[in-house]
Amino acid sequence: MKLSGRAFLVGTAAFALLASLTTACGSSASSGTAAGNSAGITGTQPPTTTPARTAYPLTIDNCGQKITFQKAPSRVLILNGTSVGEVESFIMLGLDKTILADAQHYGVSDDPEMVAKIDALPTGGLTMNKNFDVPAEQVLAARPDLVVSTWAGGFDAKNGMATRGQLAAAGINSLVNPTNCAQGDPNATGAEKKALATQGIDSSFDFMTLLGRIFDVQQRAADQVTELRDRIDAVQKSNPGTPPKKVLIAYPGMSMMNANGLPAIMTGGIYDKVIAAAGGVNSFAGKDSDTTRTLNAEQLAAADVDVLVVGEFTPSEKPDAEAAKLFAAYPQWNASKTRTYAVASDGVYLGPMNAWAVEKISKVIRGRG
Numbered sequence: 001m002k003l004s005g006r007a008f009l010v011g012t013a014a015f016a017l018l019a020s021l022t023t024a025c026g027s028s029a030s031s032g033t034a035a036g037n038s039a040g041i042t043g044t045q046p047p048t049t050t051p052a053r054t055a056y057p058l059t060i061d062n063c064g065q066k067i068t069f070q071k072a073p074s075r076v077l078i079l080n081g082t083s084v085g086e087v088e089s090f091i092m093l094g095l096d097k098t099i100l101a102d103a104q105h106y107g108v109s110d111d112p113e114m115v116a117k118i119d120a121l122p123t124g125g126l127t128m129n130k131n132f133d134v135p136a137e138q139v140l141a142a143r144p145d146l147v148v149s150t151w152a153g154g155f156d157a158k159n160g161m162a163t164r165g166q167l168a169a170a171g172i173n174s175l176v177n178p179t180n181c182a183q184g185d186p187n188a189t190g191a192e193k194k195a196l197a198t199q200g201i202d203s204s205f206d207f208m209t210l211l212g213r214i215f216d217v218q219q220r221a222a223d224q225v226t227e228l229r230d231r232i233d234a235v236q237k238s239n240p241g242t243p244p245k246k247v248l249i250a251y252p253g254m255s256m257m258n259a260n261g262l263p264a265i266m267t268g269g270i271y272d273k274v275i276a277a278a279g280g281v282n283s284f285a286g287k288d289s290d291t292t293r294t295l296n297a298e299q300l301a302a303a304d305v306d307v308l309v310v311g312e313f314t315p316s317e318k319p320d321a322e323a324a325k326l327f328a329a330y331p332q333w334n335a336s337k338t339r340t341y342a343v344a345s346d347g348v349y350l351g352p353m354n355a356w357a358v359e360k361i362s363k364v365i366r367g368r369g
Helices: 012-021 085-092 112-119 136-142 164-169 190-197 201-214 218-238 252-257 269-278 297-301 319-329 334-338 354-365
Strands: 058-062 065-069 076-078 099-102 146-149 173-176 245-251 280-282 307-311 341-344
Touching: 058 173, 058 201, 065 173, 076 085, 085 099, 085 112, 085 201, 136 164, 164 173, 201 218, 201 269, 201 354, 218 269, 218 354, 245 252, 245 269, 245 354, 252 307, 252 319, 269 280, 269 354, 307 319, 307 334, 307 354, 319 334, 319 341, 341 354
Parallel strands: 076 099, 076 146, 146 173, 245 280, 245 307, 307 341
Antiparallel strands: 058 065
16 A cells, blocks of 8 residues: 555554553553543643753653664654554644654544644655565654654564664664553563553553653643643533433444444544543453454443444544434444434544543533534
């Protein structure tokens, strides 16, 4: 698949990878430890101290590997990993000019301006391998100074990818979003596994803060995180304190993730935390991430659903029509009786768009949508 065409190829292999990422969870950018409240935000008021400028050489510990930056990277290759959180973080920090080639793209976003910004990024003429990512030989030939992956599996030779060792031997640094160090790594530490199991919205902020250190834009990162925290804080302060409504996130366009051909129902991790920040509780709260794959029609019919969130994955989808189909298929839901739904896309994933999804879902929960 040529990335220059900006078509996101939907296939079984891609969805298998995406299914594995539904368990992706959060950590602090430096150590992989996790903490937070039910919304996964450790505090709505960040430190007021002015961040220091980055002193190079900068050495960080990333998923157990020491990575040293002699200067801010200027030729970044971002792997796909069926994510958009990493490339969106680069854009929001004004680091788009450092991107040599970007493989992340959905074509939809909760921030309408984000799609055009991603479209404008260079793709380097790269093509995808059978695992829907950039193969090792192309990564090495592009001669980036930094390769970014959303998960540890992005550097797995079994997937046809360049390993971190191969990249280091070629003088190329590599970076895994620290929240996903255990994702795709069978030798992950206990701390990394714990981080994977306890993701929150802070995890999205942590990656932006880490980029701020690496690229010496720490003040910009702090300002951006503060703005996003303030938006989420405003939503939480406006919640009336009534019992939370049950919220179901369903992605009809990801039905290949479910063994029974149902819409992908998102549970656990970042999904539960975004709903909590909006003032709701996941209809399948307490279920493990494998629910997305194993859920059957009977279980979905029995779910307690006050608010439906229709997830939009590709630009060809018609979320209003998909909501109508789900209401018709499950008329017993309270949401079906009241026709109560919101539409979200990348805002419920790990990444900088969480504030947008929290605002959208909260409006519907409070009857202001």
